[in-house]
Amino acid sequence: MRKLLGIALAVALLSPNAARADESAVKLKDGRGKELVESNCIMCHSLDYIPMNSVFLDRKGWDATLTKMIKMMGAPISEQDAAAILDYLGENYARKDAGK
Amino acid sequence: MSTRRHFLRTIGGGLAAAAGGLLVPRSALAKAGDAGPPNLPSGALESSLLDALPGKKPLIKRTYRPPNYETPVEYFDQPFTPNDAFFVRYHLANIPEVKAAEWKLQVGGDAAQKPFTLGLDELKREFEPVEVAAVNQCSGNRRGLFEPHVAGVEWGYGAMGNARWKGARLKDVLGRAGLTKEAVEIAFDGADEPVFDKTPDFVKSLPVWKALDENTLVAWEMNGEPLPHWNGFPARIVVPGWTATYWMKHLVAIRALAQPFQGFWMKSAYRIPKGKFPVVDRFLTQETDVNTPITEMVVNSLITSPRGGQRVAAGRRLEVKGIAWDGGYGIRLVEVSTDGGRSWRAAELGKDLGRFSFRQWTYAFAPDKKGSVVMSRATNRAGATQTFELIANPAGYHHNVVQRVELHVA
Numbered sequence: 276m277r278k279l280l281g282i283a284l285a286v287a288l289l290s291p292n293a294a295r296a297d298e299s300a301v302k303l304k305d306g307r308g309k310e311l312v313e314s315n316c317i318m319c320h321s322l323d324y325i326p327m328n329s330v331f332l333d334r335k336g337w338d339a340t341l342t343k344m345i346k347m348m349g350a351p352i353s354e355q356d357a358a359a360i361l362d363y364l365g366e367n368y369a370r371k372d373a374g375k
Numbered sequence: 376m377s378t379r380r381h382f383l384r385t386i387g388g389g390l391a392a393a394a395g396g397l398l399v400p401r402s403a404l405a406k407a408g409d410a411g412p413p414n415l416p417s418g419a420l421e422s423s424l425l426d427a428l429p430g431k432k433p434l435i436k437r438t439y440r441p442p443n444y445e446t447p448v449e450y451f452d453q454p455f456t457p458n459d460a461f462f463v464r465y466h467l468a469n470i471p472e473v474k475a476a477e478w479k480l481q482v483g484g485d486a487a488q489k490p491f492t493l494g495l496d497e498l499k500r501e502f503e504p505v506e507v508a509a510v511n512q513c514s515g516n517r518r519g520l521f522e523p524h525v526a527g528v529e530w531g532y533g534a535m536g537n538a539r540w541k542g543a544r545l546k547d548v549l550g551r552a553g554l555t556k557e558a559v560e561i562a563f564d565g566a567d568e569p570v571f572d573k574t575p576d577f578v579k580s581l582p583v584w585k586a587l588d589e590n591t592l593v594a595w596e597m598n599g600e601p602l603p604h605w606n607g608f609p610a611r612i613v614v615p616g617w618t619a620t621y622w623m624k625h626l627v628a629i630r631a632l633a634q635p636f637q638g639f640w641m642k643s644a645y646r647i648p649k650g651k652f653p654v655v656d657r658f659l660t661q662e663t664d665v666n667t668p669i670t671e672m673v674v675n676s677l678i679t680s681p682r683g684g685q686r687v688a689a690g691r692r693l694e695v696k697g698i699a700w701d702g703g704y705g706i707r708l709v710e711v712s713t714d715g716g717r718s719w720r721a722a723e724l725g726k727d728l729g730r731f732s733f734r735q736w737t738y739a740f741a742p743d744k745k746g747s748v749v750m751s752r753a754t755n756r757a758g759a760t761q762t763f764e765l766i767a768n769p770a771g772y773h774h775n776v777v778q779r780v781e782l783h784v785a
Contacts, residue, residue: 320440325418327418327423349572
């Protein structure tokens with residue numbers, strides 16, 4: 276604990292902005308389609324929106340969210356990309372107990 | 376010595392912030408309760424951390440962009456929430472830093488007789504300034520506590536704050552423009568914008584009667600200081616009693632409308648099922664057969680001390696402290712139960728700072744080993760009280776389920 280405080284003290288003293296993290300620190304789970312998710316979703320928002328909404332949506336819930344982003348919020352995501360994004364979210368951030 | 380201890384404590388906040396990203400495992404934050412109550416979605420707890428936006432204290436980061444940052448519960452042990460700890464909520468990620476000297480407010484619309492434009496100095500000088508203490512609470516505060524969980528920003532208890540807001544009465548500003556008799560709604564636009572043209576700009580409207588309420592303001596000051604950038608500098612709409620969705624930040628346009636506003640943020644978002652909540656105010660020009668825009672806040676309370684899981688001594692006097700608020704009727708009663716809800720006794724209410732403000736309360740008791748669950752329940756002057764059972768709604772609004780704080784009595 277003392278060691279941690281020491282580090283924190285050093286960080287805090289170095290710069291008043293040392294405490295500022297940024298969105299590049301958000302890491303999504305590795306999986307097929309991750310790069311597509313990253314390149315599409317970050318156009319409008321940081322990627323922490325995805326883990327924050329987990330784990331409770333099922334694949335259908337993620338489908339509804341994705342559809343809202345495209346139809347209501349105007350996200351320029353191709354149909355092909357949307358399918359791959361849904362597969363990634365369904366595989367890595369969805370509740371699995373519900374029927375597929 | 377005490378100076379040094381204070382210094383360490385201050386740095387302690389910074390530690391968690393710096394660490395949340397990099398130095399300390401996330402679990403360290405979760406253990407301290409920093410990321411919020413344990414029943415938030417697991418992914419929300421894991422992806423949240425303490426982080427300081429420029430000019431702000433470390434707050435609970437829910438999302439970086441657009442920035443959604445929650446006030447930690449310890450700040451609610453005072454009646455007014457400090458500006459640098461006040462929560463931050465945006466829908467859209469293009470947020471310009473508005474310069475006071477260049478800022479202009481357009482007042483017009485098809486139901487305004489004499490449109491005009493106003494600078495900040497004129498706004499401050501040419502209208503009578505008034506001040507009101509009022510709670511600013513996100514419609515979705517406590518969404519993360521919904522069970523089953525619903526999608527959205529997974530807030531804990533802190534998507535709210537109380538401040539003294541100073542500004543011009545909106546009705547005085549509208550008076551200069553002269554509303555026509557056709558006016559039904561007043562719409563508001565802020566300087567923040569979407570990343571893509573096709574994303575609906577965040578524009579909100581109020582019914583004319585609420586816009587003309589003497590408490591509804593175009594505010595430029597918060598707790599005696601200019602609005603922080605993240606809370607709407609240089610001017611925002613303040614709608615005491617109603618949820619924060621109407622409190623447009625970085626205000627740049629006010630439009631009087633002869634027809635109900637048709638935008639996404641009114642027609643599709645911020646809607647609640649009709650008839651399920653004990654609210655009085657209705658927004659009739661926006662109602663459909665099934666749902667209606669959210670209006671005033673439901674009555675609510677928060678226990679700020681002790682905190683969940685805290686160790687307390689059996690038989691020793693313990694002071695329970697908290698706050699209560701509602702949609703502007705005023706708090707009539709706060710009751711506390713220390714036996715898990717079997718019996719209730721009135722708490723002592725603190726100073727009345729106005730009917731739109733947080734109202735502090737205290738209750739003292741000596742915990743015994745049997746009674747380790749503390750609960751609070753507020754009732755307002757309209758007779759509404761908090762619910763024990765969640766009132767489900769698709770977007771996760773109006774959470775005022777009675778809170779349970781479990782103590783370790785030893």
